[in-house]
Amino acid sequence: MEDNIALAEGMNQIWNWLCGVCGWRGVAQDLATDDNTEEWWVCPKCNSTNIQDIGWHKGNKKHYE
């Protein structure tokens, strides 16, 4: 998990979803959908269902509004 976060270092986007497979980060609107999965929502990069909402981040830091 920490390795995945480190991959995107320098990125200053606000995000809350993290893919545990490829390290993709983004917001719910960016997620892809797959009717063949139970979860329906999948990573837009690698189509994995191993995605989770880990709370808002800005870049690599926790972000509080």
Ligand SMILES: [Zn+2]
């Ligand atoms: Zn992914």
